[in-house]
Structures are given as C-alpha cells and as structure tokens.
Amino acid sequence: MIQESVKRLLHHVNNEDNHTHQFPPSIYMVPSILRDLSPSSFNPQLVSIGPLHREDENVKAFERQKISYLINLMSYINSPQEEILESCMQKAYSVMNKIKGCYIWTKAFTDSEIAEMMVMDACFMLGFMIEINPLLSENSYMGKQLQLGTIMHDLMLLENQIPLFFLDEMFQLTVMKLRSDISFIQLIKPVIVCNNLFEAELKFDNVSFGTSDHFLSLLHQCYMPPDNIKKDNSTKIIHSAIDLDRAGVIFKPSEDPTWVMGIEVKQNRFPCLFWYWNRPTVTMPVLSVDDSTEFLFRNLIAYEQSFQTQSYLSSYSFAMNMLVNTQDDVAKLVESKVLVNITGSNEEVANMLNNIGKNVTCVDSYYEQEWEILNKYCNGYWPNHIATMRRTYFSSPWSIIALVAGMILFVLQVLQTIFSIKSQRIE
Structure with a gap:
C-alpha cells in the first residue's frame, strides 16, 4: 500500500504538466472566500477570454462575433491570410509550456485546442482594439455602445485573461505589419485607461510586462507607489x-x-x-x-x-x-x-x-x-x-433647532429676571 502511494505521488512529481509553472500562475479562479461575496464581479458578462469561462452559457453567443473580428484583422493586413494564421499557430505551439504555466487549469484541453483558443482570443482582442483606436481605424466601432463598455470591463477580469507576452507575440505577427509605428503599449492603453478607478491620469512610463502579466496586472502596475513611499x-x-x-x-x-x-x-x-x-x-x-x-x-x-x-x-x-x-x-x-x-x-x-x-x-x-x-x-x-x-448639537437639523430654542429660552429667562429685579426696585 505504501509503495502504491509513493508511485502515485511520484507520478504527480514527474508529470510534465506540473513542470510548466516556471513562475507562479497568475490567471486562476478567485478563491471562494472572496468570490462568494460577489460572484457577478468575477464572471464575464459578454465575452470569454482564455479557458476558465469557456463553457459559460452567457458568453457562448459571442464566440461567433469573435470570427468577424478575426476576419477584419486579417483584412487590415496586406499579407496572405493563410501565411499569417500559420505563423500565429506556430508561435502558439512554440510557447505552449509558457502559456500552460500562466493558468491554474479547471479543465483539460489538448494542445491544439489551447493553441486555437489563444490565437482566436488574441486576434479578437487585437481586432477590437484596432476598432476602438482612432489612430488605426477610420471605421466606427462595430458593436453598440453598451456592448463596448461590457467588453472593456470583461477584459479586466482576473479569471478572463490571456498572457500579455502572447498577445504581444500576436501583435508582432499581425498589427505590426499594418502599422509599424504603433507600439504594443499604445494599442492596449485605451482599454487600461478606460478602467481607471481615479480621475488622475495613469502613467505608463515605468510599466513593463513579463511572462506572468495580463491586462489586470498591468492596471495594477499603474497604481504602484514610488520607492520612497514606505509601508x-x-x-x-x-x-x-x-x-x-x-x-x-x-x-x-x-x-x-x-x-x-x-x-x-x-x-x-x-x-x-x-x-x-x-x-x-x-x-x-x-x-x-x-x-x-x-x-x-x-x-x-x-x-x-x-x-x-x-x-x-x-x-x-x-x-x-x-x-x-x-x-x-x-x-x-x-x-x-x-x-x-x-x-x-x-x-x-x-x-x-x-x-x-x-x-x-x-x-x-x-x-x-x-x-x-x-x-x-x-x-x-x-x-x-x-x-x-x-456631534452633540449640530449633527441634525432637529438638534440645531433644539439648541437655538434653548438659547432663546435662556435669553428670555435672563431678560425676565432683569425686568423683575428692576420692577421690584421701582416699587
């Protein structure tokens, strides 16, 4: 029995999937102790990005719209579409272990399913950001304004991310062929700025991203305090x-x-x-x-x-x-x-x-x-x-009225006393 248990544990240790996490996974389901307080704060309302909400009923209808963004992205680029998609898929397979290491998976997917999912979602996001960026597109946004806001919000959910490094790779293979003068940060900046909590302008000067980063972590970086702020x-x-x-x-x-x-x-x-x-x-x-x-x-x-x-x-x-x-x-x-x-x-x-x-x-x-x-x-x-x-005398209109009435009553009593004394002296 001990040997069987040891074998099972060794299987987990030697399992190839368990060695893909070179860095701590940064895309995962929110712990239930926080999620149960407000489930709607973590569930995408319209569009699923990545594997964690792929099966949600409310996002399945939008999967067909992703194809239209893929078609538009391909139409922007003056290169053979098959050649572009082939290079995108090759890149997805070449960084497959890095992609896997970014997630805590809730369901098993084959490498081909993961590669297609990543390429489709990345191309949708790039196509969407081209549509809303006046520097890149003269066309108006394809969807309605309500849909625009919902997508913007869905892209910031912790459970609804793809690795930023892979999105950048797809950017290099697609958008860069369209406009080489636009940087990756310039393209994604409107989505981050739209989700700013404060009225102060976000600064991107010191923002950088690595293997474990995504849209939400990039926004988190924008709020980072300077080194001289002590905790x-x-x-x-x-x-x-x-x-x-x-x-x-x-x-x-x-x-x-x-x-x-x-x-x-x-x-x-x-x-x-x-x-x-x-x-x-x-x-x-x-x-x-x-x-x-x-x-x-x-x-x-x-x-x-x-x-x-x-x-x-x-x-x-x-x-x-x-x-x-x-x-x-x-x-x-x-x-x-x-x-x-x-x-x-x-x-x-x-x-x-x-x-x-x-x-x-x-x-x-x-x-x-x-x-x-x-x-x-x-x-x-x-x-x-x-x-x-x-707090005692001015916390509400009634307490103020009572205070003023008390003061008036006090003054009247003082005046009455003075007049009484004067009248007694006259007598």
Whole structure:
C-alpha cells in the first residue's frame, strides 16, 4: 500500500504538466472566500477570454462575433491570410509550456485546442482594439455602445485573461505589419485607461510586462507607489470622514500627485495657539464611483490576495473603509470633491466601500504616517471637544433647532429676571 502511494505521488512529481509553472500562475479562479461575496464581479458578462469561462452559457453567443473580428484583422493586413494564421499557430505551439504555466487549469484541453483558443482570443482582442483606436481605424466601432463598455470591463477580469507576452507575440505577427509605428503599449492603453478607478491620469512610463502579466496586472502596475513611499504594519484606526470634519480636518483633491493613490496630511508649519489655524488638510486622489468600480476593486484585490505582489489596492480599500461608515461620510467626501458619485446613491457607495474589504487580509499599510498625524490632532484638547460639541448639537437639523430654542429660552429667562429685579426696585 505504501509503495502504491509513493508511485502515485511520484507520478504527480514527474508529470510534465506540473513542470510548466516556471513562475507562479497568475490567471486562476478567485478563491471562494472572496468570490462568494460577489460572484457577478468575477464572471464575464459578454465575452470569454482564455479557458476558465469557456463553457459559460452567457458568453457562448459571442464566440461567433469573435470570427468577424478575426476576419477584419486579417483584412487590415496586406499579407496572405493563410501565411499569417500559420505563423500565429506556430508561435502558439512554440510557447505552449509558457502559456500552460500562466493558468491554474479547471479543465483539460489538448494542445491544439489551447493553441486555437489563444490565437482566436488574441486576434479578437487585437481586432477590437484596432476598432476602438482612432489612430488605426477610420471605421466606427462595430458593436453598440453598451456592448463596448461590457467588453472593456470583461477584459479586466482576473479569471478572463490571456498572457500579455502572447498577445504581444500576436501583435508582432499581425498589427505590426499594418502599422509599424504603433507600439504594443499604445494599442492596449485605451482599454487600461478606460478602467481607471481615479480621475488622475495613469502613467505608463515605468510599466513593463513579463511572462506572468495580463491586462489586470498591468492596471495594477499603474497604481504602484514610488520607492520612497514606505509601508508599515496596518495597526492604526482613524475616525470617519464626518468625524474628522467635525474636528476641523479639511479634505481636498490631490494636485499633480507623485502617486495616483497617495494620501497626504498637511499641517501649518508654524503652530498657532488658535485652533482654527492649526487644522490639517488631507489631500486625496479623486475616486470616481460608477457601476464598474466595485468589480474593478474586487478583481484587483483578489489578484493581490492570491498572487505574490504588493497589496496597495487592499491598503487603499482598507483606508476608505475607515473613512466611510455611512452615507453622511460619502456626502462629505463628495462635497469636498475627493469623490465623484456617478451611481446617484450615497448609501450604495457607502455599502460598496464597506463591503469590498470583507475577508481581505491587509498587513501592509501605505498611510500609517498620515493616520498618526490625524489621530494626534483629533486627540488634542480643542479638536476633541469641538468635535464632541458639533456631534452633540449640530449633527441634525432637529438638534440645531433644539439648541437655538434653548438659547432663546435662556435669553428670555435672563431678560425676565432683569425686568423683575428692576420692577421690584421701582416699587
């Protein structure tokens, strides 16, 4: 029995498929602990890319449309179509082990099935990006605008990727024959920019890609902090936005930030005895919240939680979860112009920001120094007491009315007392 078990284990060790992972697989099904919180955030709505959602019923209808993109891509290129497709297939077979090593497979496919799948999906993506790029095509987009947005979003799902290195190989064999002056990054940039979470412009200067990269990991790279941004253990808890506002904290949008997700606390360099002039200002990136915000956050965070990479999106979501407890916090951030709410409901935004961090482990924080400054300020005598007073007497219209009524009643009682004293003296 022991020998049989050893043989089975040795079979797994010596299995050729298990030696294709030169790098950790970067395209996989999201762990159920995150997936079950919002399955729709990880499932493609219209188009399947790669093997993981190939059998989904809702994406099968689009498979026929991929052929039209393949035909259009071939028609753009002034070369024999058979020759181009043959070179594409040869390239797919030559890098087959690298392709296999990028996935955690959920179903067995033959090499020929994988090669055809990769070439078809890559050609569809290239054809689609040519269609939406005005530099490459004078034709309008073939699909409807709703379909355009859905494809853009589907291309960013963690479970719906093909390796970027292979897409680049297909680019070299096809699009480069059409326009040699367009780089691969220039071609794919519109898809990445369309899925930007923030209003600040994404910078691609330091972006590079290797064997384990794909569209989602490229977007993740665009949010990478500079080397001088230090990370610490995530231990400090801060007040919500509305409580910070009551203590006198000011929120402002970041202007020309060095890091697109940077949060900075600025204080008066010359301390003043008067509380008003010592109020800190929190500069933040402008977060644009729409229907795609939740799925982008969830996919980026799932990528961080499962792949060997830094967790700066998880750190940012943890920070926003602390700042936002209720719709009042969202309203304050919208009023301060550090959050743009396109969904229309502050309550929905608050629920989304509170839920995207569930079951997420966030060990590293990139904002600990800022939180230390805010906590030190809020624990000061005047900010603490002023926040308490504003929370007690100015938290709602009714409390303000009650305070004003009480003050009027007090003044009337004082006046009545004065008149009573004067009348007694006259008598």
